[in-house]
Amino acid sequence: MPDPKQTPMAQVLREAGYKLTQPRLAVLQVLEENAAGLNPETIYALGRTLCPSLGLVTVYRTLDLLNELGLARRVHSEHHCHSYASAGSDHHYLICESCHRVIEFPCHGLEALLESVRMQTGYVISAHLLELSGLCPDCQEHPAESA
Amino acid sequence: MPDPKQTPMAQVLREAGYKLTQPRLAVLQVLEENAAGLNPETIYALGRTLCPSLGLVTVYRTLDLLNELGLARRVHSEHHCHSYASAGSDHHYLICESCHRVIEFPCHGLEALLESVRMQTGYVISAHLLELSGLCPDCQEHPAESA
């Protein structure tokens, strides 16, 4: 278990001039340890095991901050958009509908697609969100474990 | 201005066995007349000009219904996911960051991309959301009008 202050995510925070406080480190660690998208309430609960004084307000504030820095992202689903997952810088990811694990995937061909949309619509495209959902290999084999 | 009960969206509602009530038609019409994604509160305000008795609860209920029928969809953005826009059946669309217009775009090549992701990750992919944002041709020409 690496020093929480030395993780790549923590480094980004530090380099951006933010203090590495216990509450922030707790939220970071919770996100890093969970592949599934978590809502603020859950992050709060898990985070309190690492930093008992953690407040829910700080969870919200930290998620906003991480989101701005590109370290976390909101996970959108049909009915709710309350979850967050740790993130690389890519804006495309794949969610397992059964275990809710969120992974990023190698995505070639998207650039070409965007270019073709630009040509056809005349829009200048500055950002994208590609969210796929399906079943991960594990959940295909073990349909029962809807954890 | 066509009879609100005869629009394609209204037909879908009718064929699915739902009653074409004034409140529902008002919500439908508001969505059809606005290219931008609108939040429930705004739909409520605009809808009341068409059906003065319209209640906010009914706006929520109708949006859920339209969403299920594929006639409307939630528009996700970085900080909020409270907006809805009328929708075809495709799950990809393009949002103008200036005027907030939402359009669908011809999207070829996505199938191939999904297949390649399936091969590389082992996930069975059952749904996707592709949301692009940028500037529409109008807003490129008239940067001032941030309406």
Next chain:
DNA sequence: CCTCTTATTGAAAAAAACTTTCAATATGAT
């Protein structure tokens, strides 16, 4: 290591977003 400045925090209160309940009403089938 201390000290000090100030970013950050948590609690409480408030606001916003959404849902549930239920009696009254409007729809559309007959």
Next chain:
DNA sequence: ATCATATTGAAAGTTTTTTTCAATAAGAGG
């Protein structure tokens, strides 16, 4: 025109998120 019933709006309730502000802790500088 009548009627069964899906649908409605208002009110109350719940959940989610934001604001405010005095107390605290991080880390820069000595």
